[in-house]
Amino acid sequence: MDWQAIRDEEFPVAGRWAYLDHAAIAPIPRRAGDAMRAWIAEQEANGCIHWMTWRNELEVVRRRAAALIHAEPAEVAFITSTTMGIGLVAEGFPWNDGDNLVTAAEEYPSNLFPWMNLSSRGVETRLVRSRDGRLWLEDLLEAMDGRTRLLAISHVEFASGFRNDLDRLTELCHERGVALFVDAIQGLGPLTIDVRKTPIDFLAADGHKWLLGPEGAGLLFVRKDWIDRLRPILVGSNSATSSYNDPEPAFTLRSDAGRWEGGCYNMAGLLGFGKSLELILDVGADRVSARILDRAEGVRERARSAGWRVVGSDRPGDRSGIVVLDRDGSDNDAVARRLRESGVAVSCRRKKLRVSPHLYNNDDDLDRLAEGLRAPS
Structure with a gap:
């Protein structure tokens, strides 16, 4: 190379x-910048005349994002930040009063606060501290009990650079009936994830770090068998199968992860993100x-x-x-x-x-x- x-x-x-x-x-x-500049020039010259051309290009971006993690395109939604992806899962998860989740104490606030915010719904957040510069599986397991529903973990911890073993964590979580959420923003790029071989349940990552994209454009992965179990949040016209132009739009949710794309797209950002993904996939x-x-x-x-x-x-x-x-x-x-x-x-x-x-x-x-x-x- x-x-x-x-x-x-x-x-x-x-x-x-x-x-x-x-x-x-x-x-x-440069190719991402070129794509964003082209969109801006198009908007200046033509407004929304060719909007569908750009909208169709987003499906190319979705396929690239899915290919990066070996997911199906139907399992990928566009998000404006990792925080948004975490929040969609945290607020949409089928919690019951008295449930708990486990996460690392040293996590970035965006992978702490959305879970802590569930306390008003009777959900406890259990924090596990690292030892000797790393998280230990036995410490995470010790924090779990019969009411643990989810482990929220970063693929790579932002402050220490420690890489969590997603293969082992997936195995241990699923043995206990615990779902696994991965904040992948510091992992994707330096590391690879194959969600078919490592069957994590949820993943979120904005593109503006290792994926070389602009801020405000990222991906949320929701495994197919969770799409109907996770309550949709922030639903809008893009969430349904009917058209906004129908005389009486029917509230029938999309069967794919696109149901979480309720409103307008960050078109320029996603087009740039798509080109950054293209570079990574080309290499x-x-x-x-x-x-x-x-x-x-x-x-x-x-x-x-x-x-x-x-x-x-x-x-x-x-x-x-x-x-x-x-x-x-x-x-x-x-x-x-x-x-x-x-x-x-x-x-x-x-x-x-x-x-x-x-x-x-x-x-x-x-x-x-x-x-x-x-x-x-």
């Missing part, structure tokens, strides 16, 4: 930045994953040589595209600002440096990071 050609053709951001912050907000590839999801993990390993090696400690589990199977760094006495917020001033983009999360490279980052980018890390804190 000619990674340099992809860098040159698709990522203008590389002309200025050693951009290593894809776990925050990724720059979009091959497995190749993209291997490349990102290779780049992350390069970050770890250079950081250690620069005197930094790689935080978190050191087991190869626990690693992801996120590399978390720390150094005794370091003001990591200041380090992140100083690196950005030098043209190296990283983040500071929960007082530690977070580095997240992607497929187009070359050795020069990683060397620029290493040079910045060697500077006194």
Whole structure:
């Protein structure tokens, strides 16, 4: 694979930045920007005259999103954020008073607050803390009992970069009759998910991180046998089989996940997202994953040589595209600002440096990071 050609053709951001912050907000590839600019030009010139052309293109995007995770297109709905996807599942799940769910204490707030918000409905959220830089299966299992209905987990934890074992979690949950929800926003891209081989029940991911899409365009996966069991939330004209133009529209819900697409689409965002998915699928999801993990390993090696400690589990199977760094006495917020001033983009999360490279980052980018890390804190 000619990674340099992809860098040159698709990522203008590389002309200025050693951009290593894809776990925050990724720059979009040129083909995604072209698609969004074309839609804007069309709207300026013609308004809604050719709207159906763009609407039909969304089904191409849906097929790409489904192909990425090996789902059926009917199991994929478009969402404007991971938070929206989590909320649709949290509020639509068939809870009973006294039920509980289990999740990680260190989760991003969007994978905590929607579940905690269920307390008024008599649903308890049980938080499990990590140990030694990772979550342990036995701790998650210990938190479950006969009233546990769901485990909500991130594929990759945003602050630590720890990768949860979805295969094992799926097996353990289904043995206990517990549904599995996966926040995949930090996993899809550096890692691959096949929902046929790993039969998780629900998955949500916005596209603006590792999938290289714009903000406000993402995917919700609802396994086929859950579509009729999950209460539809935010229903609208797109949720039903009848047309808004019918004299008396019938409230008959769609049989697929599109029933959760109630209102207007973020057309520009979804068209851009579709092109970002196209790039990933053109390269091959497995190749993209291997490349990102290779780049992350390069970050770890250079950081250690620069005197930094790689935080978190050191087991190869626990690693992801996120590399978390720390150094005794370091003001990591200041380090992140100083690196950005030098043209190296990283983040500071929960007082530690977070580095997240992607497929187009070359050795020069990683060397620029290493040079910045060697500077006194």
